[in-house]
Amino acid sequence: MTGASIARPANAPNRRARLSRDRLGRAILYALAIALGFVFVLPFLWMLMTALKSRGELNLFPPTIWPNDWTPSNFLRIWEVQNFGQFLVNSAVYSVGAVIGTVVSSTLAAYGFARLKFWGREFWFIVLLGTLMLPSQVLLIPQYILFRELGWLDSLKPLVVPTFFGNPFYIFLIRQFLRGLPASLDEAALLDGANQWQIFWRIMVPLSKPIIVTVAAFSFVTHWNDYFGPLIYLRDPSRMTASVGLLLFRGDPETVISWVMAAALITVIPVVLVFIWTQKYYVQSVASTGGKG
Structure with missing residues (x-):
C-alpha cells in the first residue's frame, strides 16, 4: 500500500506531461487541417466573390477581395x-x-x-x-x-x-x-x-x-x-x-x-x-x- 501510494504522486507529473504533449499534438494537427482546408476552399471563395462583383469592379487594380457593389443578378444573367x-x-x-x-x-x-x-x-x-x-x-x-x-x-x-x-x-x-x-x-x-x-x-x-x-x-x-x-x-x-x-x-x-x-x-x-x-x-x-x- 505504501509503495503504491508513493508511486502515484511520482507518476502524476508524467501523466500531465503526456496529456500536455497530446493536447499540443492535437492542436498542431487541427491547425494544419484548418490551414489545408482553407487552401482548398480559397478558390471557391474567390469564384463566389468574383461572381458577385459588378462589371466595373472587375477592372480595378489591385483587385478587391470583397465586392464593393454586390451584384447577385449575375447568377440570373447566365440563364x-x-x-x-x-x-x-x-x-x-x-x-x-x-x-x-x-x-x-x-x-x-x-x-x-x-x-x-x-x-x-x-x-x-x-x-x-x-x-x-x-x-x-x-x-x-x-x-x-x-x-x-x-x-x-x-x-x-x-x-x-x-x-x-x-x-x-x-x-x-x-x-x-x-x-x-x-x-x-x-x-x-x-x-x-x-x-x-x-x-x-x-x-x-x-x-x-x-x-x-x-x-x-x-x-x-x-x-x-x-x-x-x-x-x-x-x-x-x-x-x-x-x-x-x-x-x-x-x-x-x-x-x-x-x-x-x-x-x-x-x-x-x-x-x-x-x-x-x-x-x-x-x-x-x-x-x-x-x-x-
Missing part, C-alpha cells in the same frame, strides 16, 4: 446569355447514363474475375490491367471513325455507350473488394440452391455497397467534369454539356468574367453534393479494397 439550363440537363443525362453503364458493367466483370473460376482468369485480368497503360488519345481516332460510321456523332451515344463495356480501373477496385468477402458465403448459397445470378444480386451486391457507391461517385465526377469527350463528339450547342458550355461563355464578347465565375460555381455544386453524400462510404471501401491480391 439569359446562354442556354445554361440545357447545358446542365445534358451533363446530368450524360453523367447518370455513364454511371449506370460503368457500375453495372464493372460490377459484373469484377464478380466474374473475383468469384468465378474459369480457364485463364488471372491471365485475362492481367491483360485487362494492361489496358490501363494505354493513353486515351491512342484510341481517339479509331473511336471517332467508328462512331462516325455508326452515325453517332453529335449525340450522347459516343459518350455513354462505351461505359457499358466496363472500366478497367473500377473493375480492379470492385474485384479487390469482392475477394475480401469470405468464400463460405458462396458455398452456403450454393447449398441452399442459389444460382450464380442469385449469389451476385442477393449477396454480393448488398455487401459491396461501399465500393459500388464509391465507384458511382468517382464515375459521376469524372463524366460531369469531362471536357475532352463532349468537345470532340458534340457540335450542336443545344447538346453541349456544362463543361463545354463554359467555353461558350468565354467566347461570347458580351460575357463578363463574373458571369463565367457564376456559371462555374453552379457547375461545381453537383460534384460537391455527390462528395458530401458518398464520403462515408470511402473509408469502408478503401479499408476492404487492398486486402486481397
Whole structure:
C-alpha cells in the first residue's frame, strides 16, 4: 500500500506531461487541417466573390477581395446569355447514363474475375490491367471513325455507350473488394440452391455497397467534369454539356468574367453534393479494397 501510494504522486507529473504533449499534438494537427482546408476552399471563395462583383469592379487594380457593389443578378444573367439550363440537363443525362453503364458493367466483370473460376482468369485480368497503360488519345481516332460510321456523332451515344463495356480501373477496385468477402458465403448459397445470378444480386451486391457507391461517385465526377469527350463528339450547342458550355461563355464578347465565375460555381455544386453524400462510404471501401491480391 505504501509503495503504491508513493508511486502515484511520482507518476502524476508524467501523466500531465503526456496529456500536455497530446493536447499540443492535437492542436498542431487541427491547425494544419484548418490551414489545408482553407487552401482548398480559397478558390471557391474567390469564384463566389468574383461572381458577385459588378462589371466595373472587375477592372480595378489591385483587385478587391470583397465586392464593393454586390451584384447577385449575375447568377440570373447566365440563364439569359446562354442556354445554361440545357447545358446542365445534358451533363446530368450524360453523367447518370455513364454511371449506370460503368457500375453495372464493372460490377459484373469484377464478380466474374473475383468469384468465378474459369480457364485463364488471372491471365485475362492481367491483360485487362494492361489496358490501363494505354493513353486515351491512342484510341481517339479509331473511336471517332467508328462512331462516325455508326452515325453517332453529335449525340450522347459516343459518350455513354462505351461505359457499358466496363472500366478497367473500377473493375480492379470492385474485384479487390469482392475477394475480401469470405468464400463460405458462396458455398452456403450454393447449398441452399442459389444460382450464380442469385449469389451476385442477393449477396454480393448488398455487401459491396461501399465500393459500388464509391465507384458511382468517382464515375459521376469524372463524366460531369469531362471536357475532352463532349468537345470532340458534340457540335450542336443545344447538346453541349456544362463543361463545354463554359467555353461558350468565354467566347461570347458580351460575357463578363463574373458571369463565367457564376456559371462555374453552379457547375461545381453537383460534384460537391455527390462528395458530401458518398464520403462515408470511402473509408469502408478503401479499408476492404487492398486486402486481397
